[in-house]
Amino acid sequence: MKILMTGGTGLIGRALCKALRAEGHQLTVLSRQAALVPEMCGKTVQAMASLDEWHSTQHFDAVINLAGAPIVDAVWTPARKQILRDSRIALTEKLLQRIADAAHKPAVLLSGSAVGYYGNRPDVELDEQSEAGADFAAHLCADWENAAVPASALGVRVCLLRTGLVLSDQGGLLGRMLLPFKFALGARLGAGRQGMSWVHIDDYVAMVLRLLHDEQLSGAFNMTAPHPVSNAEFTGQLAHAVGRPAIFVAPGRLLKWAMGERAVLLLEGQRALPVRMLAAGFKFTYPELPDALGAVLGK
Numbered sequence: 001m002k003i004l005m006t007g008g009t010g011l012i013g014r015a016l017c018k019a020l021r022a023e024g025h026q027l028t029v030l031s032r033q034a035a036l037v038p039e040m041c042g043k044t045v046q047a048m049a050s051l052d053e054w055h056s057t058q059h060f061d062a063v064i065n066l067a068g069a070p071i072v073d074a075v076w077t078p079a080r081k082q083i084l085r086d087s088r089i090a091l092t093e094k095l096l097q098r099i100a101d102a103a104h105k106p107a108v109l110l111s112g113s114a115v116g117y118y119g120n121r122p123d124v125e126l127d128e129q130s131e132a133g134a135d136f137a138a139h140l141c142a143d144w145e146n147a148a149v150p151a152s153a154l155g156v157r158v159c160l161l162r163t164g165l166v167l168s169d170q171g172g173l174l175g176r177m178l179l180p181f182k183f184a185l186g187a188r189l190g191a192g193r194q195g196m197s198w199v200h201i202d203d204y205v206a207m208v209l210r211l212l213h214d215e216q217l218s219g220a221f222n223m224t225a226p227h228p229v230s231n232a233e234f235t236g237q238l239a240h241a242v243g244r245p246a247i248f249v250a251p252g253r254l255l256k257w258a259m260g261e262r263a264v265l266l267l268e269g270q271r272a273l274p275v276r277m278l279a280a281g282f283k284f285t286y287p288e289l290p291d292a293l294g295a296v297l298g299k
């Protein structure tokens with residue numbers, strides 16, 4: 001297949017590029033750092049510096065849309081919120097325009113979202129039918145999804161990837177958490193009741209490949225492992241995995257003071273279940289957190 005990917009240089013994108021190259025697909029990655037694409041995504045991967053380079057006669061069989069400015073890294077000022085939205089929603093809208101213009105439309109669009117779609121839901125288990133939340137992150141996800149959905153009216157199969165916390169040995173949130181945990185400075189966040197819907201990168205990639213190839217599947221999918229945990233459980237399991245205690249608590253008030261509104265990403269959460277992937281018969285290699293952490297940490 002000829003595949004166009006946005007966000008191909010990212011944590012998830014790089015793992016996906018590797019798996020897609022192994023399947024023999026021809027990849028093009030849209031990137032603001034086009035010159036680095038062969039190094040980051042593979043020598044045979046083509047770079048596209050702007051969607052304006054996608055001419056109407058150029059043909060892609062599939063589009064995978066993951067680009068988005070990092071959500072935890074910077075304070076959510078109005079300007080930062082605009083960057084978070086534009087890098088996802090405006091880019092997806094532009095992608096849809098290119099798809100509409102293409103003489104040969106892709107058969108499938110796999111487009112990003114996150115479990116933040118559901119807002120703060122500590123005590124309930126969520127499936128893909130569950131209601132959207134109302135905070136900034138929830139609106140960001142819902143608007144990102146809504147920008148992709150109109151592709152279905154163009155005859156494109158659309159899958160929305162409601163991504164949980166991806167566990168990888170290549171960085172991401174787990175990569176940042178590891179150092180303090182290794183120095184026995186790991187801490188539960190606030191009350192620790194908030195849900196953490198995690199997923200091992202290998203299972204995530206396998207789910208994306210399934211959605212790419214299975215013509216029966218469309219709509220929203222919780223891209224998470226079947227056993228989400230609370231933040232207190234995650235803290236305990238990670239401490240156990242690195243063989244160090246985690247006796248501290250990062251008080252919610254302190255996190256809110258230090259991080260502002262984006263502290264919701266740490267202090268609030270959800271327990272999203274991959275109900276639709278399980279119904280499709282998908283088998284997880286790492287359904288339980290201890291095995292996933294062990295695999296990521298090479299234990």
Ligand SMILES: NC(=O)c1ccc[n+]([C@@H]2O[C@H](COP(=O)([O-])OP(=O)(O)OC[C@H]3O[C@@H](n4cnc5c(N)ncnc54)[C@H](OP(=O)(O)O)[C@@H]3O)[C@@H](O)[C@H]2O)c1
Pocket residue numbers: 006007008009010011012013030031032033066067068069070071083087091112113114115163164165166167172173
């Ligand atoms: N990793 C997770 O645990 C997780 C969880 C939930 C949702 N997600 C979502 O899934 C997507 C991929 O995640 P990831 O962890 O692979 O992200 P990542 O490592 O931060 O990579 C994000 C990608 O987005 C592009 N990007 C960054 N800032 C941009 C901007 N201002 N404008 C346009 N493009 C920009 C970058 O591409 P270039 O620099 O090449 O242009 C990069 O490849 C993201 O949208 C993320 O929000 C991830």
